[in-house]
Amino acid sequence: MSTMSITREKPVQAVRSESPSTVKASRQGFLCMWHGLSFGGFLRMMKLRPDTGLRYSPRLLSIAAAGVINSVENGVESMLYGRRVAATKIEHPPIFILGHWRSGTTLLHNLLTLDSNVTFPNLYQCMFPGHFLLTENIVAPLTKFILPKTRPMDNIATSWSTPQEDEIALALDCGISPYLMLAFHNRRSVYERYFDPRDMTPDEREIWKSSLLTLMKKLTIRSNRSIVMKSPSHTYRIPILLEMFPDAKFVYIYRDPYSVYQSTMHLRRTMFTENALGPAQLETCSDDALFFYEKCIRTYEETKGMIPEGNLTEIRFEDLEQDPLAGMEKTYAELNLPGWSDVEPKIRGELEGIASYKKNSFRMDRSTMEMLYERLGWMFELYGYPSRLNSTEN
Numbered sequence: 001m002s003t004m005s006i007t008r009e010k011p012v013q014a015v016r017s018e019s020p021s022t023v024k025a026s027r028q029g030f031l032c033m034w035h036g037l038s039f040g041g042f043l044r045m046m047k048l049r050p051d052t053g054l055r056y057s058p059r060l061l062s063i064a065a066a067g068v069i070n071s072v073e074n075g076v077e078s079m080l081y082g083r084r085v086a087a088t089k090i091e092h093p094p095i096f097i098l099g100h101w102r103s104g105t106t107l108l109h110n111l112l113t114l115d116s117n118v119t120f121p122n123l124y125q126c127m128f129p130g131h132f133l134l135t136e137n138i139v140a141p142l143t144k145f146i147l148p149k150t151r152p153m154d155n156i157a158t159s160w161s162t163p164q165e166d167e168i169a170l171a172l173d174c175g176i177s178p179y180l181m182l183a184f185h186n187r188r189s190v191y192e193r194y195f196d197p198r199d200m201t202p203d204e205r206e207i208w209k210s211s212l213l214t215l216m217k218k219l220t221i222r223s224n225r226s227i228v229m230k231s232p233s234h235t236y237r238i239p240i241l242l243e244m245f246p247d248a249k250f251v252y253i254y255r256d257p258y259s260v261y262q263s264t265m266h267l268r269r270t271m272f273t274e275n276a277l278g279p280a281q282l283e284t285c286s287d288d289a290l291f292f293y294e295k296c297i298r299t300y301e302e303t304k305g306m307i308p309e310g311n312l313t314e315i316r317f318e319d320l321e322q323d324p325l326a327g328m329e330k331t332y333a334e335l336n337l338p339g340w341s342d343v344e345p346k347i348r349g350e351l352e353g354i355a356s357y358k359k360n361s362f363r364m365d366r367s368t369m370e371m372l373y374e375r376l377g378w379m380f381e382l383y384g385y386p387s388r389l390n391s392t393e394n
Contacts, residue, residue, distance in 0.1 A: 102260050
């Protein structure tokens with residue numbers, strides 16, 4: 001595990017139908033995701049012609065300047081660590097957390113990474129995948145002041161050392177990631193095929209595999225333990241993940257579709273604005289969110305049978321939220337993970353924080369509920385959630 005200490009996040013809780021005034025709206029500050037690009041990555045992105053404008057020139061210039069620094073540091077790290085990274089073997093089966101965005105993957109990630117038997121990519125490592133072996137221990141402590149205290153989309157505390165989505169690292173390292181949507185909001189053609197590697201070209205698929213493997217080798221150098229990887233986009237990728245890691249373990253989490261949709265819309269609006277290279281384009285936001293939500297769940301259900309028996313467990317978010325201890329004990333038992341007796345007291349120590357976490361909350365009108373149930377009724381039935389359309393509460 002990284003030599004830096006782990007600052008624990010307070011986990012996400014369920015969305016309820018309350019006043020929209022309780023929805024968090026804050027800024028993440030100067031730093032955006034694209035400040036982790038190399039200069040070559042910056043040029044590669046600009047060749048795709050993002051919609052931008054004069055107002056965004058300072059951001060573009062700062063990303064380009066950061067790209068020059070990142071490129072130099074990437075090169076130095078490659079010279080110092082390149083052979084070691086290439087020779088590193090991933091000896092312990094990784095654990096992949098699956099589930100659509102806002103389904104509770106962060107809560108699950110935070111709980112799983114309390115285990116001292118595992119390691120994980122943190123925010124610094126995902127933001128600077130090309131040089132964190134070289135720079136993290138020095139740069140992260142000196143730059144912690146530039147980070148917001150909480151994530152812009154919710155009230156989860158953040159720091160360089162908190163667990164983070166490895167998809168960010170893939171987007172910055174090789175540019176083959178659906179997170180390009182953060183810069184190309186209405187241009188699905190730029191990023192759509194990057195969800196599922198089966199939709200990529202053969203060359204793109206090999207580049208993507210190499211990027212993921214390199215990241216995991218670097219994490220192994222930091223700590224030779226099982227790596228907990230959490231990126232909702234991996235929910236589309238079971239076949240290729242099994243090809244790369246046949247003994248990998250998988251934890252799938254699902255949640256009430258109403259809550260997922262509302263929270264996803266808030267996430268998209270927030271992250272599109274905070275990481276934009278131009279004015280946020282939100283005209284297709286709802287249609288895109290629903291399209292990829294359906295595709296995510298259908299792809300998972302079609303491919304989960306490929307996972308060997310004993311290597312997959314599924315958990316309902318509402319159950320995990322209500323009783324994290326029981327949910328995690330079930331996860332450890334079904335995946336035959338070691339060390340439950342050591343992890344249990346650590347999870348007990350988090351229960352008060354989970355219970356007191358101040359959640360975002362939303363109001364959903366009946367017409368939106370009807371629209372969602374008409375389109376996603378199969379998902380409600382699949383996972384056992386009621387429509388609530390006949391209830392006076394919404």
